[in-house]
Amino acid sequence: MREVVGVDGSEPALEAVRWAAVDAWLHRRSLRLVCAVPQAPEPAGPGLDEIKAERPRWLSEAVTAARAAAKGMEFEQVLRHGMPGEVLLDESQEAERLVVGTRGLNEVTGVRLALGSTAELVAMRSRCPVVVVPDSAGREDARTGPVIVGVDGSRVGEPALGAAYEEASLRGAPLVAVHVWSDVATDEWFGPGSADWEAIRVDQERVLAERLAGWEAKYPDVSVERVVARDRPVRFLVEHGAGAQLIVVGSRGRGGITGMLIGSTSRALLHCAPCPVLVVRAP
CATH class of the missing domain: 3.40.50.12370 (Rossmann fold)
Known part of the structure; x- marks a missing residue:
């Protein structure tokens, strides 16, 4: 059994990673950290190559956050090609639970978005239960x-x-x-x-x-x-x-x-x- 959490380099996503790590530990599940690499349209959008190059760093930061939240757990980190929402929906077919932050970064521009894109999409169409984690989830x-x-x-x-x-x-x-x-x-x-x-x-x-x-x-x-x-x-x-x-x-x-x-x-x-x-x- 595994839990999947979306990683996009934003602080809300890191909050979701921390929450998912503790949640997976409570449920005795493995945790899979998934970061999407969007396919570039032609011509490529501004800064797309730079954004793609940051994905490994985003995953590394997410693993560090997860390990700090739930010491002793093993985490799988995955880079997958595709738009974030579609990648996470595909992941939901074999996951026990899917976790996302309320806000993230636009796949091409890097601009932070309010809920209404990836989080709402996966909540509406996921094949497994979904947890949407707000920025305030870390409070006592x-x-x-x-x-x-x-x-x-x-x-x-x-x-x-x-x-x-x-x-x-x-x-x-x-x-x-x-x-x-x-x-x-x-x-x-x-x-x-x-x-x-x-x-x-x-x-x-x-x-x-x-x-x-x-x-x-x-x-x-x-x-x-x-x-x-x-x-x-x-x-x-x-x-x-x-x-x-x-x-x-x-x-x-x-x-x-x-x-x-x-x-x-x-x-x-x-x-x-x-x-x-x-x-x-x-x-």
Whole structure:
């Protein structure tokens, strides 16, 4: 079993490497550090040769960072030709987990990019679970806080629940199971202002309890806090993720469309979550 992490010479990528090294150690996996060498268009873009020549140095820096984060581990380092997103998607076919930073460097210009390129691409199309690691992942509470899982009440969310319990157990962390409903969604059924919020809350607490029942028996060592709230899911998870070490979400929710590998909540979290986000693909 192996974990794969993308390397692109940026500090966010090095933060992702450090996180992946510890994560691979916890899961007893090997770690494969992958750096893509883009094929040059004709004519070659400005500085492309220089950027290509830097790849071995980027890998060397990544190995140093990984060894400092998880001493005693062996790391495989690989240079592969192709665009970063496509290379990592190919790697995902045989990986247990794929880890990327939230921001990276443009493959040709070397300009730092916001999320929306490689990280979003692999989160949407990866064949294995993906962790997107923000710049702030190295802070102290990122290693000691709880694991948070978003529970939407559907069966397609079961893989995410299982992954969240496993992460909490391995890390010796409490688990916060969050089930959030929106007044916008409720108004679609009952009409604006007509909903009985107390009755809805009781019903949603029942839904959450049912979804957790089997997992609590399987992981008796995990302390679970149940949270049911009327809020927008992304806003609530971002606010409460500030002190967490990991947020776990499914790739599709109840409103997921067949063929779409990542839903709107998961996608939005990748842009703004204050801690690493694990996206677990639904079957």
